[in-house]
Amino acid sequence: MARRGWLLAWVVVVVMVAVNAPGGDAHNITAVLEGSPEYSLYNDYMTRTKVADEINTRETVTCLVLPNAAMATLASKGPLAAVKNALRLLTLLDYFDPTKLHNLPGGATFTTTLLQTTGSVTGNQGFVNITNARGGKVTFSSAVAGSKPDATYTKSIKEIPYNLSVLEVSAPIVFPGLFDAASTARSNLTALLENAGCKTFAFLISSSGVLQMFQSATGKGLTVFAPNDEAFKARGVPDLSKLSSAALVTLLQYHALPSYTPKASLKMQASGRIATMASNAAGKYDLGVKVQGDDVSLVTGVDTSRVASTVFDDAPVCLLTVDSVLLPIELFAPAPAPAPGPSGKAPSPTSPAPTATPPAPPTKKAPAPSPMPLSPPAPPMDAPAPASSPAEGPGNENPADESMAAGTTILGTLVVILSALCALGSIL
Known part of the structure; x- marks a missing residue:
């Protein structure tokens, strides 16, 4: 019975690991090629556009791969965003x-x-x-009307039935208008954010000068995590007007990555930390990534925020919305717990701090009692009762009571030990 229970527990653990394993572990298209x-050129563009990350999170997929000459022709037809769609x-x-x-x-x-x-x-x-x-x-x-069958199957490169098939084709698949649309102007990030319901964030990056930092990074790569307007009104969000200018800039930089990292790419980084635009050489101001199914969340050390939607994805720039303001632990570390008071409980936040009790003065050594001590004279009949000694006052137990309590504790301990010995004897 015990062996069966152990095997059942092991099966449950294995199933949980399999269920929670990221889908990207099944295959890696860039590693295959x-x-x-x-x-090599196709592989390079798969990495630059992050399409490889989207493929690697899929369980079943067929990749139609272009040789270098055909890929060079595709890359010359339009901006990187259009190449990504192709x-x-x-x-x-x-x-x-x-x-x-061959058997369709x-x-x-x-x-x-x-x-x-x-x-x-x-x-x-x-x-x-x-x-x-x-x-x-x-x-x-x-499948768009008027499209020509320019791409022809050439050969098979890799097959992992029935998860991944990598086939070479002679030319890209295109449709009329695929390369006509110009890349969206990245200079108007604030308009994109405002249209997405992130007006507060757009105002903050504009008024603080961080917008210029974001625009300078668009050429090499930029990902912005923009909290919506409701996120700034949420309970627990600190008053940003009380931050210094430097702290506010750091907070806003913490909401961006100096790289093109769309949602699918974030999934691939669930096992480590990612540097933000606020990160320094010491490795601070970074973010953790948590993945559960299709949901991706960012972990700050103070809180966790879900990546809600993609506002704009124009490689190498990506704007994503998040459900809450990202609070770096370096700026908003939780307050330490108060030290426990004399009673062993933490003092109430509203109660005054306890005052320290001054040390008692050193006691003088009592003289040795005489062999025949004289009895003190009896007090007058109308004299008040003598005050209780400090040892019997409130909060000071009588030594006799302490001795009795100690005896009770020892007796209880012995009972527990005897009970344990009896139980052990019955087992043996």
């Missing part, structure tokens, strides 16, 4: 290996891509048609 120099369109959210491609029911199929999950496309822009043409040729084209 790392030893293939003919795909790479998402090359990522199919289903498993397709060569056998499945009816010779064609319609499948979803990673682009569709962003919510930023309309109509059929996030879908792809796969067609098994004559002579064993398999083509890929956008």
Whole structure:
């Protein structure tokens, strides 16, 4: 019975570990292509755009990989944000290996891509048609009307049934208008924040000069965690008007990363700490990341805040909203607990601090009693009763009572020991 219970407990632990393990442990697309120099440019853009992180969090996916020449053509067609969407369109959210491609029911199929999950496309822009043409040729084209089947299956690179399939294709999948939209102007971060309900945060970064710091970082990479307006009204948020200018700047910098780190990339960093724009050489002012299912939360040391939504994702800039103001422990460390008072309990915050009792004066050594002590004269009949001695006053127990209490404690201890010995004897 004990062995069965132990095995059951072990199974429960294994199941819990499996359930809580991050999905990114299943495969790593950049690691798969790392030893293939003919795909180095594709691999580089997968890393720069963070599409690799989005792929690595998926359980089932097919990556259509471009050789260097085709990837160079794609990279030259538009800004990095458009290239990112094109790479998402090359990522199919289903498993397709060569056998499945050449045995499509009816010779064609319609499948979803990673682009569709962003919510930023309309109509059929996030879908792809796969067609098994004559002579064993398999083509890929956008499901948008007027798109051409320019991408052709070339060969299989890696297969992990039925989780990851990596296939080489001859050209990118495109649709009319994919590269037409210019990259959103990053200079107007405040307008983006205000439209997202983060007007207080937008005002603070503008009035403090932090906005210029954010704009300077947009070229290399910037991620901003913007609390919404309600977050600044929440209970427990300190009065920011009482902070010094330097402390306020540090607090606002703590809400940004000097790198492009969208939500999918945050999931990949759940095991460590990430540096913020306020971090220094000593490693302070960093953030922890907590992942539970699809939810991502930021851990400050004072509190935890959930990443609520993506306001703007234009590589290498990302604006995310969070549910609460991020309070770095270096600025808002919790107050230490008050020291316990004489009674062993912490003094009430409203009660005055206890005053220290002055030390008692040294007592003089009592003279040795005489062999035949004389009895003191009897007090007059109308004399008041003698005051009780200090040893019998409030808070000072009589020595006889202390002796009795000590005896009771010892007796109780002996009873407990005897009971334990009897129980042990019955077991043996």
